[in-house]
Structures are given as structure tokens and as C-alpha cells.
Amino acid sequence: MYIPDLYKNENREAIIDFLQKNSFGILVNQTDGKLWATHIPMELILNEAGNEVLQGHISKENPQWKSFENDNKILAIFSGPHAYISSSWYDHENVPTWNYSAVHLYGTVKILEESDAIQSLKTLVDKYEAASKNPIRIEELSKKTMMQVRGIVAFEIAIDEIQAVHKMSQNRDEKNYGNIITELEKTGKPAEAEVARIMKCPLGH
DSSP states (O other), X not given: OOOOGGGBOOOHHHHHHHHHHSOEEEEEEEETTEEEEEEEEOEEEEOTTSOEEEEEEEETTSGGGXXXXXXXXXXXXXXXXXEEEOGGGXXXXXXXXXXXXXXXXXXXXXXXXXXXHHHHHHHHHHHHHTTOSSOOOGGGSOHHHHGGGGXXXXXXXXXXXXXXXXXXXXXXXXXXXXXXXXXHHHTOOHHXXXXXXXXXXXXXX
């Protein structure tokens, strides 16, 4: 991914935080001689060896997994809140732009055994059920329900490279930077408000 130096995010802690908050991504590889993409949640975890890896799963009906063994290089793309930035918000003439954050993870994928696949599902479900009044627990589901695990292919991606962009008007002076935040908040839109919040805190912290 092309990233101007000004917008490169090399803060490891901030990248991990971003991935935990924006874990619904796009899995991209070569399948049957063409680019293939699947929209799925992928969780960044520490595996048994203590290495950071991505885990996720796709439907067994999805042909993407069949190419994992022959061409195991993969790209996972994650996007955060984004917003249009009108140049009418500046105190000088300029062109409009867009503020956004994104992370690209390049890695090597492998298919997980069934026991590891179930643990991967448990990690995913526990994360998103944490705020539920009546949380679902994988270990409490019936054998009949858990038979559906046979319909998925779970995978793990060993991370080879991380590229992260954090473009949040860093090229603007203090006055115009503040104007952008104010105008974003005035829109009353959730995505714009979130971009404004991120701009108030370095790298979203």
C-alpha cells in the first residue's frame, strides 16, 4: 500500500488497538487464477508459540480456502472510521480530501485442525458476546449445533509484514486542524464524529 511518510503509522501499540477495534476485514488471495476477497472477522491473538497471528474462518463452500496450500500468501485489509473533508473548512483555498485509517497485514496462511478451529470460534464468540445480557458460550452448545463446525474452514495467518496508514489531516496547521474537528462534529453523523474524536487523540488513544 502506498503511504506518504507523514501518514505512516508505526506505533505498534496503536496498530494492535486498531485491529482489536476494527477486526471485520477483507481476506484477499489468488484463487483459481484470479483475485478473491472475503469479508469476515479476523482476530489478532497470541498463538501457543507466543507469536501474534490472525485467526478466522470461512465457509467450506467458499473456494478461497482450497488455494491456501498451493498459494499460501495472503493479504488481510482492515479499515477504520473515515470521513470526507471539505476544503471549505480551511481558511485558504485548497482541494477536498478524505481522512481515514487502514491496516494491511501480509502473511502466510495455514488451515487449522478441528480442535484449534473450535478454540478460534470460542475466542471470537467470547469477544462479541461479552456485552450480551445472555451470552452464548461455545462450550455450552449442543453436539447437534456444533456439527455445523464441519461446514467451516478455520485458518491462521502468520504475519510477515504490517503496513498501516493514519491520515488525519496531519498536514494542516493548528487553526485549520481545529476547524476540521469542529465541522466534522457539526455534521451530527456518527462516522464523522468518530473521526473528530480520533483527531483529538494521537493515533486514537
